[in-house]
Amino acid sequence: MPSLFHFQLLSAALFVIGMYGVLSRRSAVLIVMSIELMLNAVNINLIAAASHLNGIGGFIRFDGHVIAIFVITIAAAELGLALAIILRIYRNRQTVNVDEIDLMRG
Amino acid sequence: MDWAWLIPVFCFAAAPVIVVAGRFLPGKGASLSVLAIAGGFAMFWVVLAGFLGAGPASNDCFTSVDTRALTCAFSLSWFQAGDVQFFWGIVIDPLAVVMLGLVTFVALLVQIYSLGYMHGDPRFGWYFAVHSLFAAAMLTLVLADNFLLLYVAWELVGICSYLLIGFWHERPAAKEAAKKAFIVTRIGDVGLLVGILLLWREVGSFSMADAFDAARTGAMSEGVATAAALLLFLGAMGKSAQVPFHVWLPDAMEGPTPVSALIHAATMVVAGVYLVARAFPIFQAYDADPLLVVAIVGLVTALMAASIALAATDLKRILAYSTISHLGLMMLSLGAFGYTAAVFHLLAHGFAKALLFLAAGSVLHSTGEQDIRRMGGLRRVMPLTALVFSVGALSLGGIPILAGYWSKEEVLAAVGYHRNAAFLVFALLASFLSALYMARAMFAAFFGATKPGLEQVRDAPALMAWPMVLLAVLAAGFGWVSFNWPGAYDGLGTFLFFGQAHGFKFTWWLGILSAILAIIAFALAVLVYVRGADFHHAARARFALVIRVVENKYYFDEVYQWTVDRVVLAFSGLVALFDRAVVNDLAVNGPAHFIRRLGFALRLHVTGHVYSYALGMALGTVGLAIFWWLRST
Amino acid sequence: MESFDQIALLLLLVIPLAGAVLLMFAPGGRASREVWLFSVFVAVASLALSLVIFARYDYDQGGFQFTRTFEWLDAPLNIDFSLGIDGISAPLVLLNGIVLLGGVLISQAIRYRTRDFFVLLLALGSGVFGVFAVRDLFFLFFFYELAVLPMYLLIGVWGSSTDFGTFLRTKEYGAMKLMLYLIAGSVLVWVGILAVYVEAGAAGVPTFSLAELGTLVPEGQFSETFQTLVFPLFLIGFGVLAGLWPFHTWSPDGHVAAPTAVSMLHAGVLMKLGAYGIIRVGLVLLPDGAANWMPVLISLGTVNVLYGAVSAMSQQDLKYVIGYSSVSHMGYVLMGIATLDRVGVAGGVLQMFSHGIMTALMFLLVGAIYDRAHVRDINVLNGLSNRMRVTSFFFAIAVLTSMGLPGLSGFIAEFMVFTGAFRTYLPLAVLAVIGAALTAVYVLRLLARTFLGESDVRWQDLTDAGGMEKAVGGAFVLILIFVGVWPDPLTRVINASVATLPGV
Amino acid sequence: MLTVSWFVFVLLAVLTLGGALGVVLTRNVVHAALALLLSLLATAGVYLVLFAEFLALVQVLIYGGAVTIVVVFALMLTRGGDYPRISDNKQWPLAAAAAVGLLAVLVPAFLINTPEDTQAQSPAFSELANSLFTRWAIPFEIASLVLLVALVGAIIIARSGRDEG
């Protein structure tokens, strides 16, 4: 039976991959997608901890699950808003390529 | 006598009044100035009488232990600085009394003379204002009982001389001469001030009496005594135009002639001599090494100046160099313990030289001419001037029974007794030279054939004549005051060293020798300038080089000029450049620019690309996590 | 009268500040004449007040008087707004009153943004009053910065740029440099203050009150190492403002750029804040550190004297000459302080006063000349004494004072400094005396070139200084002579407090 | 049993990470979207392994459904004709370095302290709901406001206003 550590390992890897995506991608949409991956990693971490450690050391039961639900909600909302802004930029600039979006710098 | 302090105060009071309200007073305030100094002169007699009358019994008066001179001091607090109390006070002792007489009298005469001489000058009032200020300062200098006050007066006479030399500052020469005079004397003043402060450091008070007691009793270490004496002498050299500080005095002749008569002949320039005489105890302390220096400097000055005077052709400059030379003689005499002789010569020379200057002034005033080569035979057109000038010249030249003769003889005697033969020989040479150039000036200017263009000149007006006459009388007969008149009064020396028998001792062989030398000198002059014999041209030809050196005043001015231009100003230019280039642009602007550059460089890290921002955050995250981890374990 | 003593200093701070604020919000305060009159009124009031305070200072009793303390911030910070002056600050308060009034009076001709000008000028004045009148480190620093703050605009807006051929000094540069310099100095001061506060807190008395901190010193709460480490912060920090070499260059450049009144206040008063700070904070709180660092300070002071004099010799611009002479004369102040000798310190304080009046006078006259001739180059100007008789006379008095001519205040002060220095640092003292002689060189050079001699046709129709300038200048001249002849009224006040300085 | 759960876990992990890698590496946006979908669904599987059925359900509904659809729409709407070849930016090596660095920090951090382990259990829905609506009521309500803001914002930003004809 995989232990908590394995799940944490999984989440860490997922988080890092998502981060790499954010840092390396050019298309704003893909960056948003990568961020979703990172949030998933968070959720895996939370749920794994919640379900493995309940009852130990003053844990309130299943807070992890609750937090995870919030995270999912926020993530969805964030995604929606981000995509809306991306659309707006696409309309004004005909690109979603973040290294063409650098009117302001310095 | 308790009112002696009034003497300077009169003049001090007069000066500002003339400046502010002069134009409303009769004679633009000149009258006020003359009145003040006249009052001073009157007070002098009161003081003298009181002093002769006073005994050690009377308050504020005591007889100092070594000189046993009666001294009366009045002192009151000036101000308290930290833990040091500053006083101003006056001391009245024979030396002070004598100087008082000289200063008040000559100043009075010169101011009266100036009424005529400066008549119609646009800055007439200003002239007299500064004159009063000068008189005040000079009298303070004479009366000061502590070194601080002396220094104050010392500087004040300096600035007055600056103002009067530069009186006609529209003339560039006058402007430069004034600056030169002040700066050169100022160099000496540094020595004076340092010396004073050194004495204070040792003695703990600025009072002269304390300093002298310390010097006498040995409370003052020898090192300090010697150093202080030399430093004071440095100041004296500056004021009394001793070599190598003599360069300013001839140029000072750019001032109005009466000024030259008063300040640069009779009074201010002798302040140095007065200082040395005043501080004699310090010079004498221990084995009196400083006096040897004084003697040497005096001798060198006397010879050098006399030789230059011989080559000079400008009447006033001749007189100026003669002044320097005679100041040298006085120093020499002091250096040879000839205290009395120095003071005596100081007085005699003062009257005679003032007279000569006034006479030269009257010549200048009438003819507008200063070069003796273009004068001649003036005795026909201005007999009075010629007469008084001759009296002065003969007296200074050392023709017997005139004042100068006695005083010079005293000096020579002192040198003869206390210094070795070499000194005496050179001293005799100096006195011979002084007779020679005096005779030259006199005969060249007033005798011989009248030069064309001088026939119509007229003699001095009364206002200028009378002072000259009075001075002439003194220049001729002043010698008698130094003799011993058994019963009534036994000699200047005895007066100066109260009670002690420093009577007048005539040294026959010296007296005769100097008389002969003087007469030879005058005879030569007669031959050359009246009879027109010209064997001296041969001499000129043979000693061409020497002559040129002498005529160029031993190139002192050139050397100084070079130093100022090439060293002082160059250095200051260098410093100014350093200040701007290094201190400012490098050390100040440098860091500022560096920081701005840094800002512009750092600016680039905000690339404008989201992913690089995220990268920064990611790296920051890793770093922070590691840092946190490390700190926590 | 007791009640007066209670509020005297408060009034002293409030009057100029309130004047400035009123002026700022005065309806229709744009008519320059009215603005000027109002400012004159305020300045006169301050001067009168400072005169009364100075006169009422009881020098027999000594110590701090007119004291008053208001709670400002209590624990955990402990800042009191506590007022009080002693014999050292009393003359400086008087000085500020005098110079401020002078500056306001001769600024009659300011037409451009008159209101702002006088608002800033008065703010500056009240800042200086504050520094001299408070007894709490926080407020000392507060007013210190308040005095610096207006300088930027005063110079930047009303100043002038000059092209010296080889290099250019714009007013922006001068203003910015002065501002950054002084604030850089205050950075060190600030750090020093914090250090003292922390140390006092370690001793169980976290406070900024100079009085309370002063009581810690004799108890040895500040270890010698601490003092030795912290003192340089104050030394340099305040020294910058005092024109300490090599941190002096802001001063001449600032002068060249500044308008007349500002130059007067800047050289006349502002530079004194630094020296005052060294005494009030450095000497009082860190006597041991001071003792250890004084050899450095007196050496630097001597450098100031000589360096300033020498570089003044070859300056071409009148204001540069005076600026560098200020550097040179502040050297005497620093030397006097560094002697840690009663005469010396007293001399330093007196020199602050004397130099304040003297430089103010010089800049006033230079301003008068510049307004008429529109040049300050001493090679271009000449023979002014024929055209501007009174101006030249006053200027001569001023420069003679700076030359240390007896009978004028400068001599007394410098002589006292020398006296003190001779007791403590003989060789440097001799150097300083030589420096005094050097002064004569550039002063006479200046007089000869600019004022004496024939004047060109170019200056034929130059008019003499205006009535107001004559009046103020005359007053300054009288003060210089008065102090030079009878310094006792000042010195006895100064002595009263110098004697009580620790380590002196 | 053991082997089975291990097998399932590994399988899901591979799918999750593989999908994730697909998202961040592929050159084709459509593939990226699909990879994202895959990864998200696999994550739901992971939740199941953790006995978090409810969350698995939510995950499938929200991510698998809504999110992916939105993303695809966004891709369609922002198609610039440059799809086949979306490349990475120049800094990708640095990015990789940062990622690896973070991994190198996280893994040992997890490895060093793993509290003693218990069997994973699943909460009863009722408990979850209960705590969600009692203890976590405030965050819940704020979250609803967040959604509102996102909604309003998305509308006013994305809708075509008067400024474009």
Add this chain to the structure above:
Amino acid sequence: MPDLTANLELLTPEFALAGLAFLVFTADLLLPVRGKVVLPWLAAGGLAGIIILSLLMLWGENQTLYDGLLAVDDYSLFFKVFFLGIGIFIVFASIDYVNQFLENPGEFYGLLLLSILGMNVMAQSRELLTAYISLELLSFSLYVLASHARSSPRSNEAGLKYILVGAFSSAILLYGISMVYGTLGVTRFDDISAALAAVNGVSPSLWVGVALILVGLGFKVAAVPFHMWAPDVYEGSPFPITAYLAIGSKTAAFALVLRLAAEGFVPAVERWEQWQVILAVLAAATMLTGNLVALAQRNLKRLMAYSGISHGGFVLAGLAALSSGSHLASNGIMLYLVGYCVASLVVFAGLIAFFNTTRRETITGLAGLADSRPFLAASIAIGLFSLGGLPIFAGFAIKFYLFTAIAQAGFLWLAGLAIFSSLVSIYYYLQVIRQMYIEPASDGQDEGTGEPLEEPVSTVRLAAGPSALLLAVIGIGIAALFWIGVYPAPLLDPIEAASQAILP
């Protein structure tokens, strides 16, 4: 199950605020275009009402709700009133701008209100998730508001950059939370501190988790190296939103961080003493970077962004100085936040007024302002002087307080660094002032720097002059600056109470 909602009424202000937001939304829907001018007044009035309501209801309350997720204490009350006040001023400052340049006023004000709600909850949340959610409420509103000028590419770009980096950072923050939760199993601050104190031996995932949380919050307060989004977002956002970002969101984030540190970390003393230096280093980097890069700016918004970063650095330094022993640091932080906000508000209000009339936002664009609009120039100058930390304005007092706290906590070096970097800051503040006061007016077409203006839109009409409302806002702000600068004691009483609440 205990009754968690016994004292639900304590949240009335929050509910009222949410209700107000909905009211604005609906009013916006119902009102005709012409009638929408009432919206801002509705919002402002509502906010004022809520301030009064909160003061009446919550004065002196000290309770927790929902099992300690939320605290209703003096601390939250202080910040609640503070944020609501900021809200009012921002609304007033926005009115003209919104009328001139923006569509959808209803959404604008509504989102503003919701973000204020988020800030309030941030200030009173004592649990990580609650804090996070309320933080997201604030962030989402700001994402929308930043990109609110739909037609402006800069505004879009600002929104995009903000939301991408923001989402990234919130992912990191969440991961940190998950790690803390995964290690301790608790998310309440007090539990965390208890656990921290209890944790013995190594627990790296906890520490890394804390670090990640700090990253997420550091993004919000724009701490180096998480600051790079700030300049772009500030520049691109509509001007009032720039002000709001600089004032509101930064302060709210600090309110959260301060409570987290004070309740979550500080009680675990030895841990905290290990961690202080980390914050100190972060602070040092932040203040230096902000000030140095600000030197190179040409655009006013960017300048304010960087200056904001540096001020954030000062506050971070204050955080590093927190200690369970004294309230000095926490007082200092809160005082500083207030002073900083007021000063920035004055500056921004002036700049907005300037922008409304000229559409210029570059530094050189300000040239000659002192002649054309003296009051605006003066107010901007006063604000900048205050930000630069010069006295009689708030800046000096608050800086002195904060830096004293830093030094007192043993970070004298950090205090020195802070003082030095505020010296640097004075340089660029003076550059702005120089443009306004010294440089002559430029014709507006070419501003000398190649910084392009927003291309003028024909539909936009420029205001003739700053509206009375803006001037009133500025006037009040300046008055507050003087008040805080001269006598902050009254303000410190509630601050002390707030510190008492979080650091018993």
